[in-house]
Amino acid sequence: MEKRFDEGFDNILVADYDKEYEGGYTINADTLVVGTERKKVSLNGEWHFAPDVFCSNIRSRWFDETKYNRNQEPIPYDADFENWDTIAVPGVWNNARREYALYEGAGVYYKQFDFDISREKGVRYILKIGAANYETRIWLNKTYLGRHLGGFTPFCVDVTQNLQQENSLLIMVNNTRKMEQVPTLHYDWFNYGGIFRDVEILVVPELHIQNSYIQLSKVKENSLEYWIRVKDIQKRAENLAWIEIKELDIHKEVRCLYMGKENLNGEEYYLYETKGSISINESRLQKWSPDSPKCYLVKMVCGEDQVEELIGFRRVNVNGRHIYLNGKEIFLKGICAHDEHPHALRSQSEEEIRHMFQEVKELGCNFMRLAHYPHSEMVARVADQMGILLLEEIPVYWAIAFRNPATVVDAQNQLRELILRDCNRASVIIWSIGNENPDSDDRYQFMKTLAQTAREIDSTRLICAACLFDVDKKQIKDRLISELDIVGINEYYGWYIKDFETLPMILNGYKDDKPILITEMGADAKSGYHSSSMEIFSEELQAEIYRKQFRVLLNTPAVRGICPWILYDFASMRRMSSIQNGYNLKGIISSDRTHKKMAYDVVHEVYHNR
């Protein structure tokens, strides 16, 4: 085939065209800089956008923006980003234009912006993206920076070297479902695509706090556990930092010791870390709880850098089949939710999140399962203030490629990014590492690795997974239970499984000395469809299944929490009957949030009278 460009570039026929764009500056949990109260410049707004069905941005190097040859003669080009239509960031492309509604593939975002880099010396500029689904590649001023995998967690890349006074930022996002990804090819929610959380440039000192953690020790009374990770472009033996909680008269100096160096994007960074505990008088501490969501202002300083966070201190643990918060036994009156809004889709505002929590509190809940992937960072921050306990999870959902080493790395990284992001959120009490995964040796090893990863970063929260009943043997038997603190169980007796009498039998046959959290139960109902004979998809049948479920579950001592599936109907392309019409109708409220179904009243009555 003749050469298309006189530069001799032509990889149109190359099959593994993107291999050279898988490496580069790996963007993962190691490059994540947390702390939302930082100096930052927002890049939210209208970005030029177009679908890139054949990944031509890479195959044909659109990112070079070549329009003239060496002799300055105009040559044909297939992409003039600056003239493309625009769509909103944050946002998904699916509701930006009708033709993008079901689009799965690569999309190219492009934004030109000025940045005053002369303003400050001795600072680093960190590009931070709150989430983009699924594979993201970044070019700044035509320089490829690297690739991030994962559709729901934040990621950062240091752009100090590449940022100019005038900039062009190209972000290629690909939401194609792939067997080796997490989640894999098949799942029961809508595969929205795009950059659906904030994009900003953090301005941090060269010596800055990258991640920090401070929580009430789970095992030691009167003790706060902390660690601080610091990054610098200078190598020193140590860096001093200090932790201050004025309201508790805490001011502790700590030594961040040199841990090693890393080379990112051609620059050497030096890593420092400190880890330890601070004695406190717990009798003076107003512990965080749903009824009293007290948070303290915690300041961490290292060199010129300062991170301030509102952090609630509470202790959650299990003993036998019981769950305790601050030493008092609790029952988790929960509900599940996807991160989806009828208009904002995956980009809910703080106000919309607050409205959801108000609805959840009116329902009588003290707990929520944020299914099946990390929701926005704002959710746990609002839950801290409004006093709702949370389970957060990564999308290790159904039949993941457990045997594939790259899949393990991807899942571990998403878990690390989630925990680093939310490890100081008092509302988060459970990390859940899987949902309805078919058992196998590979799956067991995969999940065991995830449980260990979570505990290495955060020893204070409970580890859970939504396991399946062994329906044939009619028992709860999953070797993963040995790695969990709380046994999550998804069961749909009365809906998918008709012989309801089996449910109490299985639950009463449960042998493990760990609490059961019913992580899902429920049934579909079309809003407004009523049937005195309890036809399938009627509100009456859904409500009756809820009543029967609660009667059994509330009389099973090992069940210490219930999370009906689900608060709102949600979009899913697996649900295409004329009744569902692209929606999973297991919500107790309609997807547009206007109609409470009869099952809502059942939950409301049970939770307000328990």
Ligand code: GCU
């Ligand atoms: C499963 C799964 C959910 C799904 C639900 C259903 O338990 O975890 O994601 O939506 O069943 O069938 O509606």
